[in-house]
Amino acid sequence: MPPLFRRAAILGLGLMGGSLALALRAHGAAESVAGCDALAGRAERARERGAIDVTTASPAEAVREADLVVLAVPVGATCDLLAAIAPALAPHALVTDLGSTKRAVCAWAEALLPDPGRFVGGHPMAGREQSGIEAAVADLFAGAIWCLTPAATTDPAALGRAEALARALGARPLVLDPDRHDTLVAAISHLPMVAAAALVETVAADPAWPEAAPLAAGGFRDTTRVASGSPAMARDICLTNGPAILAWLDAYQEALNRLRAAIAAGDAEAIERMFAQSREARDTWLHAQDKG
Amino acid sequence: MPPLFRRAAILGLGLMGGSLALALRAHGAAESVAGCDALAGRAERARERGAIDVTTASPAEAVREADLVVLAVPVGATCDLLAAIAPALAPHALVTDLGSTKRAVCAWAEALLPDPGRFVGGHPMAGREQSGIEAAVADLFAGAIWCLTPAATTDPAALGRAEALARALGARPLVLDPDRHDTLVAAISHLPMVAAAALVETVAADPAWPEAAPLAAGGFRDTTRVASGSPAMARDICLTNGPAILAWLDAYQEALNRLRAAIAAGDAEAIERMFAQSREARDTWLHAQDKG
Numbered sequence: 001m002p003p004l005f006r007r008a009a010i011l012g013l014g015l016m017g018g019s020l021a022l023a024l025r026a027h028g029a030a031e032s033v034a035g036c037d038a039l040a041g042r043a044e045r046a047r048e049r050g051a052i053d054v055t056t057a058s059p060a061e062a063v064r065e066a067d068l069v070v071l072a073v074p075v076g077a078t079c080d081l082l083a084a085i086a087p088a089l090a091p092h093a094l095v096t097d098l099g100s101t102k103r104a105v106c107a108w109a110e111a112l113l114p115d116p117g118r119f120v121g122g123h124p125m126a127g128r129e130q131s132g133i134e135a136a137v138a139d140l141f142a143g144a145i146w147c148l149t150p151a152a153t154t155d156p157a158a159l160g161r162a163e164a165l166a167r168a169l170g171a172r173p174l175v176l177d178p179d180r181h182d183t184l185v186a187a188i189s190h191l192p193m194v195a196a197a198a199l200v201e202t203v204a205a206d207p208a209w210p211e212a213a214p215l216a217a218g219g220f221r222d223t224t225r226v227a228s229g230s231p232a233m234a235r236d237i238c239l240t241n242g243p244a245i246l247a248w249l250d251a252y253q254e255a256l257n258r259l260r261a262a263i264a265a266g267d268a269e270a271i272e273r274m275f276a277q278s279r280e281a282r283d284t285w286l287h288a289q290d291k292g
Numbered sequence: 293m294p295p296l297f298r299r300a301a302i303l304g305l306g307l308m309g310g311s312l313a314l315a316l317r318a319h320g321a322a323e324s325v326a327g328c329d330a331l332a333g334r335a336e337r338a339r340e341r342g343a344i345d346v347t348t349a350s351p352a353e354a355v356r357e358a359d360l361v362v363l364a365v366p367v368g369a370t371c372d373l374l375a376a377i378a379p380a381l382a383p384h385a386l387v388t389d390l391g392s393t394k395r396a397v398c399a400w401a402e403a404l405l406p407d408p409g410r411f412v413g414g415h416p417m418a419g420r421e422q423s424g425i426e427a428a429v430a431d432l433f434a435g436a437i438w439c440l441t442p443a444a445t446t447d448p449a450a451l452g453r454a455e456a457l458a459r460a461l462g463a464r465p466l467v468l469d470p471d472r473h474d475t476l477v478a479a480i481s482h483l484p485m486v487a488a489a490a491l492v493e494t495v496a497a498d499p500a501w502p503e504a505a506p507l508a509a510g511g512f513r514d515t516t517r518v519a520s521g522s523p524a525m526a527r528d529i530c531l532t533n534g535p536a537i538l539a540w541l542d543a544y545q546e547a548l549n550r551l552r553a554a555i556a557a558g559d560a561e562a563i564e565r566m567f568a569q570s571r572e573a574r575d576t577w578l579h580a581q582d583k584g
Contacts, residue, residue: 220481249552279523
């Protein structure tokens with residue numbers, strides 16, 4: 001079978017873009033991969049790691065011959081990047097992205113691309129604690145759900161090619177509306193990110209922290225893992241998905257208040273019931289994940 | 293070198309007690325290990341797993357000949373258990389526990405044991421997502437901090453034996469005051485437990501959960517891991533360490549409010565700064581852990 005794409009252009013070579021480049025090559029899904037990154041030296045390091053074949057001086061140059069263009073930058077940089085590549089895109093190119101929120105990105109594509117029908121918003125539900133090209137791995141997307149969020153104007157053929165890309169890299173494409181994506185992901189990804197960062201802030205800013213830190217073990221490590229993600233990415237998520245995050249944060253504060261009230265009252269039954277319900281819900285989810 | 297203890301009695305054979313029994317045998321720290329559990333059949337399964345040599349019908353019978361007695365039950369069951377074994381304890385026995393909070397446990401030991409000087413409160417900072425004897429592993433304590441919380445009345449020789457026990461199983465004993473222990477552990481263990489349970493409740497109780505659940509990935513899994521612990525253990529922690537947990541919960545909700553305000557205001561700089569500070573604090577902690 002010939003490669004899905006003749007030439008891929010990966011714009012941004014951090015954890016996500018770098019892993020995508022490695023995965024494209026590992027699965028033989030692109031004949032050649034060009035890449036660039038705004039961070040000096042990173043594209044060169046990606047080439048040395050074998051993630052890309054060619055580094056280019058600019059995003060526009062990278063996309064000129066590409067039939068697959070992937071934007072792999074923090075959401076906040078997507079708008080300018082779309083504007084920069086719009087005049088240089090080949091007519092047959094599929095354009096997609098890997099950003100954490102989709103409503104804003106899809107609206108920018110609609111507004112900025114000469115032919116927005118070829119754009120398909122994408123968001124693979126995969127990540128790692130570390131960031132940067134050094135943390136990139138070829139199997140990051142294996143088994144992961146890969147959200148694809150076509151707009152009303154999206155060409156069905158473009159969506160089909162985006163689904164084929166996700167499948168070729170071992171992921172499971174899931175098609176949903178950009179708004180719905182942002183609401184759901186606010187619950188299972190953005191709220192945990194905010195909760196983890198606030199948890200670290202709470203304990204690390206306290207005078208007791210130097211004494212408490214050595215006692216912190218696996219539970220603290222896991223609960224706060226997502227607080228070690230890129231601050232720029234977190235910022236852009238909060239800026240482009242604020243209302244959904246705030247709504248989930250309201251519900252979270254209410255759940256904390258209910259637990260607080262039960263603890264303050266010393267209500268053994270209520271406390272145990274809440275913890276038991278959470279455990280059951282999580283274990284049910286975990287079981288479904290392991291089966292899926 | 294002869295074993296540290298001639299006969300150990302492990303009262304409670306869940307994850308913690310079962311792992312302790314396995315570790316005692318793996319390290320040759322006790323000539324024989326007797327055990328019992330209130331849950332029908334569990335002690336027998338522990339014997340089949342090779343965790344203990346002998347099952348006994350009652351805690352009093354288990355401790356009669358023991359020079360090491362370890363209470364490995366949820367904190368709430370400790371009081372009755374101390375009362376039950378008090379008349380049967382051998383005069384030379386070291387008595388310790390593995391409970392998550394120490395102020396209440398040490399007070400009960402002081403009130404109930406004929407010779408409270410031989411009691412040393414203990415809390416190994418180790419755990420797993422699963423519970424029960426089936427989840428027990430011999431290396432659970434390897435490299436972990438093992439808190440020991442002597443009271444004013446504790447015999448220094450008993451403390452020395454408890455430290456030797458922790459070291460023999462590969463752990464690092466850390467001696468601190470019971471009250472101080474409870475305050476510190478509320479920050480790095482109990483608050484994360486409450487935060488994780490509330491996070492699961494928030495998303496799993498929402499009508500969107502069936503649609504959101506398949507999108508949840510590693511970040512959600514890790515952030516909520518400690519919500520899968522034993523609800524009875526969580527209940528007893530909240531009942532015996534309420535004021536400390538509530539104080540940390542106050543600070544946590546304030547941190548959430550600060551993040552909420554920055555998100556609501558769309559204040560890019562403030563949002564990024566908070567996430568950057570949390571990442572730096574966590575990464576500094578992680579680095580110290582990996583070195584320690």
